[in-house]
Amino acid sequence: MEKYLSQKKLCKLTGLKNSQIDYLVRDEIIPCFRFGKRVQRQFPKEAIEIIKKRQEKLNINHEH
8 A cells, every 4th residue: 555645646536636735735734745856746645634624624614
């Protein structure tokens, strides 16, 4: 089993676009590992749960 997720796989699992993942990384909302230029970002599996919790929180706020 993979230890880390690629950005492509993270997008597929969460339904987010690359630009949305970039925003979450830039604002340090989800952890990201990057091993140099031109090397694909890698995310820990916990990133999925962090994103799902954030999506739930945002959906609740938009319903009011």
